[in-house]
Amino acid sequence: xxxxxxxxxxxxxxxxxxxxxxxxxxxxxxxxxxxxxxxxxxxxxxxxxxxxxxxxxxxxxxxxxxxxxxxxxxxxxxxxxxxxxxxxxxxxxxxxxxxxxxxxxxxxxxxxxxxxxxxxxxxxxxxxxxxxxxxxxxxxxxxxxxxxxxxxxxxxxxxxxxxxxxxxxxxxxxxxxxxxxxxxxxxxxxxx
Numbered sequence: 001x002x003x004x005x006x007x008x009x010x011x012x013x014x015x016x017x018x019x020x021x022x023x024x025x026x027x028x029x030x031x032x033x034x035x036x037x038x039x040x041x042x043x044x045x046x047x048x049x050x051x052x053x054x055x056x057x058x059x060x061x062x063x064x065x066x067x068x069x070x071x072x073x074x075x076x077x078x079x080x081x082x083x084x085x086x087x088x089x090x091x092x093x094x095x096x097x098x099x100x101x102x103x104x105x106x107x108x109x110x111x112x113x114x115x116x117x118x119x120x121x122x123x124x125x126x127x128x129x130x131x132x133x134x135x136x137x138x139x140x141x142x143x144x145x146x147x148x149x150x151x152x153x154x155x156x157x158x159x160x161x162x163x164x165x166x167x168x169x170x171x172x173x174x175x176x177x178x179x180x181x182x183x184x185x186x187x188x189x190x191x192x
């Protein structure tokens with residue numbers, strides 16, 4: 001949100017989707033922690049979130065709008081070290097709360113640091129607080145560039161990408177969204 005106005009790719013995509021479907025809407029910005037509860041308890045009609053197999057039976061997901069790929073970010077001077085899931089034991093790894101990441105890192109023997117502020121965590125990584133940060137590819141690129149964290153490098157991880165979807169308690173709305181998303185995809189609107 002910039003000056004009280006929602007911003008971002010998901011906002012632009014939703015504006016175009018709602019325009020095409022001729023549906024009135026109001027944005028209700030909220031914290032990430034509350035979004036799933038708002039949808040589950042039908043306090044909001046529609047949200048965007050990452051698909052979760054843990055919630056698949058209590059909410060309706062649209063087809064994936066885009067896929068989020070994980071990367072591991074670490075300091076350049078440690079580039080010779082291996083940062084893949086086979087070499088995480090004893091490493092101090094920071095990441096935003098995620099059940100799949102927690103499960104994977106726990107099995108790998110990493111020292112877990114769940115964070116709430118990714119830009120701060122990447123700055124802390126740059127200064128040596130962590131061995132690595134795991135985040136989505138677009139987040140790594142954006143924050144490394146915008147914070148001028150020139151001593152950080154990011155590499156893809158071999159983790160299943162997460163799917164970013166619309167979610168609602170209303171199956172008819174999701175069906176209509178899927179139909180329109182398919183049209184938008186075939187027309188190249190989503191890629192744009």
